[in-house]
Amino acid sequence: MGRREQAEWRRERLLDAALDVFVEKGVDGATVKDIARAAGVTPGLLYHYFESKDALVVALMRERGFLAELRRLLAAAADRPAETVLPELVRNYRRVLAENAGLVSLFFSASSTNRHVRTAMQRFVAEGQRLLTDYLEARVAAGELRVHNTRLFAQTLLVAVAASQLMGSDTDPDQLVHLFLNGAAAGQEKS
Amino acid sequence: MGRREQAEWRRERLLDAALDVFVEKGVDGATVKDIARAAGVTPGLLYHYFESKDALVVALMRERGFLAELRRLLAAAADRPAETVLPELVRNYRRVLAENAGLVSLFFSASSTNRHVRTAMQRFVAEGQRLLTDYLEARVAAGELRVHNTRLFAQTLLVAVAASQLMGSDTDPDQLVHLFLNGAAAGQEKS
Amino acid sequence: MGRREQAEWRRERLLDAALDVFVEKGVDGATVKDIARAAGVTPGLLYHYFESKDALVVALMRERGFLAELRRLLAAAADRPAETVLPELVRNYRRVLAENAGLVSLFFSASSTNRHVRTAMQRFVAEGQRLLTDYLEARVAAGELRVHNTRLFAQTLLVAVAASQLMGSDTDPDQLVHLFLNGAAAGQEKS
Amino acid sequence: MGRREQAEWRRERLLDAALDVFVEKGVDGATVKDIARAAGVTPGLLYHYFESKDALVVALMRERGFLAELRRLLAAAADRPAETVLPELVRNYRRVLAENAGLVSLFFSASSTNRHVRTAMQRFVAEGQRLLTDYLEARVAAGELRVHNTRLFAQTLLVAVAASQLMGSDTDPDQLVHLFLNGAAAGQEKS
DNA sequence: CATGAATGAGACTTCATTCAT
């Protein structure tokens, strides 16, 4: 492994360690020393790779966030029915969340004092909503859905998945999508 | 105002101040000095009323939480239709959240290092879900709803309201409930 | 000693200690720990009295500076001849410098990274020059001196005294003033 | 450019960079990284040319000081009148100071923790004074000056020039020398 | 020669908490 790769690898290990520790102790509860120890380096080195502890959080959101995944999932979906796409989306989304488990709690703990972090997080969530909203609009245009407020639908769905993840519920993706598509009223049936 | 009332009053003011400061800076970001200053007293005095900073958080959740409100809202509702009750519930729930605004972010920021706080918070959320789930079960039994997973419905609804509050969206309660009751599929119509 | 006096006294002791340590090790070389130890307290307490290490330096200049002394020395001097006043001034000025010994080196070491400190120092020096310049102008007006550039005279005299102090020379005040009043050219004699 | 010249050249560029950065941030405020960056190299390389950061300061004083210049200016001056030589000296001295601008503040900031640096600086200043004192003694012997304390004269003059430089005053060299030669007393006139 | 990753020591600062007054 050359010098260059070694550095890149070290950076990734620091992000791994940071995510682990943030998840376990919370962003504010985690100390730089904790993270460094988890990565097997000295605290000083952390500052060779990241400007500050907050910068680590921002980097995590940028580089380990699931926006890329979400984008990929919806890229070619505009023409396919929500009934097919959404369960798949939820399933994949859940998988991504599960894989990068800690990120979820990270997103919900907007407690950091630092404005940069908070702003980064909000931008992040907004972007996710926008991606899903765009897809939903396409489906409404296609006549499949009649959602009046696509933004509300998108926000609620994403939040619901994340929340169930956060609380450790083992929600069935199909059930969730079914609820969103068909509602809970007794008189309603699929045509 | 007697000794007794004076003390009681002071305690309430401390809780007020703590909530304000927690909201603004997050639980970990807020210092005891901040809280004391916001309450117009000295840090030392805070320890006459609360054992520790963490005790303040727990007290806030116990005494300022919206469980009482939720309980009251659902108490006499078991026999009334969800179509009527839920919008009312969402509306009132939102109002309560808005009034104790900060609590929402407090609940979502599970970042505190202290295990007591985290546990208290989780118990709290679970209790809220249980209350709503019980009502939904009653409505399913009454034949109004056909929800398969009432816990999922309850969790999703509560989280959705809280999240919209957290993100500052001005979601319309009626739209939200409509989405939950009727779904988004185009072929579906209210009878 | 009441609480109030105790605090005041402690603050003064911190300034004393800071001056000592700054003199010995330089502003940048001195650590907060050094200062605290010299004052017999913990580093944390220092921050109860001063916002930062830099604030300590500024406070030293404000409260231990010799401007007050200079002002007092020149207050009633406007009508008295420079030949009498200046040696007296130099003598007293040297005494003040000697008493607050360290301040001199503090003033010359403009090395602190912090802009606030540097600015405070410059304002300080400028004020001293202005005070002496005003007196000299009065003597020129009185016909005793014919200085063309009073600011130059003031600056040079003050700097010369400070510099001799800084370098540990035991300059005779009378000789110094004599040099400034009569010059060094051989053809010149007092009338 | 051969190996040898290349190395020499690199060394000079490092000294240039070091002086610039020391001036801007002070000796203690400047980091090795700052200096390396200013020289366009990496921190590690700096240690091929200098043993330590302090060694850089000492080298600067030895190799970039104005002693050489002062020596040259006074070398052939012993027989020429102070009235001619001193303004010329001040002018050239100021020019040298201006050219190596930063050195002045470097000399006045005796703040470095390191004793070696401090000692080197003091020796340096003393040597400058001795050079000028020797010249003045020659002029006294020649009957031009009647200075009683040539060391005082030399010290004061050099310090005055440096100080005006340090404080950014645009002092006129002729006025300064005039003050030193003729004094400020009203009754005195040039013969 | 040259790089820059890595270290270790230590700097400044913050803060929950205690306690004499």
Added chain:
DNA sequence: GATGAATGAAGTCTCATTCAT
């Protein structure tokens, strides 16, 4: 009850210096 001086532990961050590549 109330104050705020005082502490001790810890936290974030900096930096001169070394060394494998």
